[in-house]
Amino acid sequence: MKIVVGHLYPDYLNIYADRGNIAVLERRAAWRGIDFDYRTIGLGEPVRAGEHDLYYVGGGQDREQALIAPDLVSKGEVLREEVAQGAAFLAVCGGYQLLGRFYRNRSGAELPGIGLLPHHTIAGERRMIGDVLLECEVEPGDRRTLAGFENHAGRTYLDEGAAPLGRVLAGFGNNGDDGLEGSRVGGAIGTYLHGPLLPRNPWLADWLIAKALSRRLGETPELDELPDDFERSAQLVSAERARARGGRF
């Protein structure tokens, strides 16, 4: 068994410990005997349909985001098709914004996104910074929590009826107003939560691995449980932080 992972622009978008998310996917695959074929996709390098099972794009500073945005637009069509064909996708922070339709900055200029996720983002005055706790139900009937850290000036608004990643229990979320966080279409997830996200929320890493495997194998496999004691403890502390001090300017 193997999964092929395509990491978009790791040289440019890596600001909030994105490699922690990659390390978690890699180890958790390896511990289950799944080969983890990790490939980077840089500026000007084409994405070939069907090559990858899981895509990852991380966060960057405004300057780095602006440097890669035009290239990402050129890959938009194939990436949308990949997700439609069942590929998994995790986009964090800046990468999440760029998967939407556009990002409008303070001066009104728009950075185009690729419309893979049904949302748009408008820069706000104050950054929304702090610990976050979400309740998610990415599989019907299976409620889970996600604990992370957010730091974003953009306010992201989902289209009417679009699915969020979760509901905000503590923290700001997409825009600080509607109680929603992230966005989800099929196996694609966008979120502001770094922290990084996956080490203390391993269930989401396993969900992504399962989605990637099912794209490759055509069926959803059962993944073995792993001992997650550190992970659980870290999530508890992080969740406490969010309850105590999340969502405050």
Next chain:
Amino acid sequence: MRLQFEIALARAAGRLSRLAGRGGGTTIPGKILATLDPDAVGTLARRLPQGSALISATNGKTTTAAIVAEILGDRVRLAHNRAGANLVSGVASALLSAPDAELGLFEVDEGAFPDVAGRVRPQAVALGNLFRDQLDRYGELELVAERWRSALAELDPAAGVIVNADDPLLADISRGRANVVRFGLDDPRVARERLPHAADSKYCRICGAPYVYRAAYVGHLGDYACPNGHDRRPPLDVTASTIELNGLESVSFDLVSPEGTRRLSLALPGLYNVYNAVAAASLATALGASLDEVEAGFTTFRAAFGRFERIPAGDKTVLLLLIKNPAGANEVVRTIGVDGGPRLALLALNDNIADGRDVSWIWDVDFEPLAAGLDQLVVTGERAHELALRFKYGGVPPERIEVVPDLERALDRGLDLTASGDELVVLPTYTAMLALRRIAVDRGLVRPYWEEAA
């Protein structure tokens, strides 16, 4: 009259704070004064007969200022915030506690630099580096740099600006200014093979192409050039060349400056301290020190507390090395790894404001060389489990990782695991370092830093 009264009140509060055992009392008087009278800092600073010098950087402020103080300490009376309280209130406290000072020497938080510079109106500033650090608190690097650019434009045109030209962002903001001393390293033998994972400012300011490095020394600091010819490291006025790194003990190098060339040694390890040393020598020279005085100061200098501090604990030693952001921690890992690295380490992660509330930075540190050599790891602090995860996913088997959130118990556990005559390597974040040092003080192993500072 009013200012005199405010000063007396603020000083009394500092003494009370120390008596109450609430730490060094280093910021209380300044906080009170800054609250009572926001203009008092500037008023006090402008009374200094020789003016003030400011030092700012993401990493190395405290050490650089301490070296400058060692060089200048014999010839001028200093007002110096040597305990590292580096906001406006810390500067105010330092001014209050040194009423007969002739020269102000202040390390300044990178976020507070524009405000402090506007109030104090320094005759010289030294800018060391900008690395990603506490993005939850400072915001993005580019924003910090733009505020610094504006602050430089507001300085007295005669003020000296000492700038690390190996940092593309700092070289850029000092471009076109008179009275700039540009310093950097010039010894490709000690360069890294490649940029570390978390390198910042590595794209051309004009066209966005990745810089090509003839030599990358620390993080993104080095001898860089845009492949399309837009930008390159400017010519240097002061350099360190023929650099020798003597393990965990010291560094030595040739200081090449307009005043001449001098072989210097400093009892601090690591290439990052060569940058601090050159910055300090350049600033001290700009403030009137001779090369002989620079050399004398280097000879007697000892590390600022907690930055690289050996604390005897019975027949063992605790080696305390502060870590606070990816660039600094990478250099600490590289430095302790010179002789194969430790088999046992104690890491401490807190998430108070001074540490940064966002702990994601630990994933941007290249801990892997340290992890590879460890038989045993003890992790502690308020976010100990996050460290456990960092090393678990960094390749250390979970059974070799002990989580002991309580700092004092963790220190004892680490010492238990340390053989007689050996050294326990401890890497704490800022508030964990203060707490661990306080434990050492309570046990009579070291003096409190505010006494050492006296």
